[in-house]
Amino acid sequence: MLWIHVIAGLVALASGAVALYAVKGGDWHRRGGIGFTVAMLAMTGSAVIIAAYLRPNIGNVIAGSLTGYLVVTGWLAVKRSVAETRALLFGLMLVAFSAGFSALALGGVAAARPNGAIDGIPAPAFYMFATVGIGAGLLDLRLLIAGEIRGKQRLARHLWRMGYAMWIATLSFFLGQADEFPAVVSDSGALIVPVLLVTATLLYWIIRIQIARHPLRAPKRDTTRPGTAHTIAVTAEDPR
Secondary structure, eight states, X not given: OHHHHHHHHHHHHHHHHHXXXXXXXXXXXXXXXXXXXXXXXXXXXXXHHIIIXXXXXXXXXXXXXXXHHHHHHHHHHTTSOTGGGHHHHHHHHHHHHHHHHHHHHHHHHHHHSTTSEETTEEHHHHHHHHHHHHHHHHHHXXXXXXXXXXXXXXXXXXXXXXXXXXXXXHHHHHXXXXXXXXXXXXXXXXXXXXXXXXXXXXXXXXXXXXXXXXXXXXXXXXXXXXXXOOEEEOOTTSOO
């Protein structure tokens, strides 16, 4: 199970980088996105199993569950309509709220401890997961009430959820496993660079979508084949 987790994590980082930096809507972006989604689900699923049964760690159960939730809902944002996935979205919303409120409670417990942590995870990390989980759950509730999402909002939902999942994976690998790297690398401060690159790229695209004078086109279904994926396309005026 550990090797599945490690290999899936490496594949997720590689394919996620392709999707993040490739031209949006192009073949490389779509292929990278598919690889990232599959690998992340394998990685988070194995992480939850390991943390729940093999190496008990409640913080990792929450982190794995929440990250997997972000990937699934980010994927659904550009693949299926709200009407097609209402029941699934409702269940995923409950996952987000469960993870978020559990993280909030554990953050309080961790903060009260002398070492300020539970299973090696500090209180601020629990509060971060609480903020993301509860906030994402509220956005899901709003989406279910509205019944549809389109245009900038749809792309933004896809982008921040997939991008934040990529950020968590990058942070966990490079900083969370810093002791596995040679001392000369970990002591140089180089391990923070990939995290900063993902952060900067994610912020760029979020801002770009919100302020674009010529908005990114909303995803459209390929009607030539039933069930085929929606794609993200950009206008001719949109910078690459």
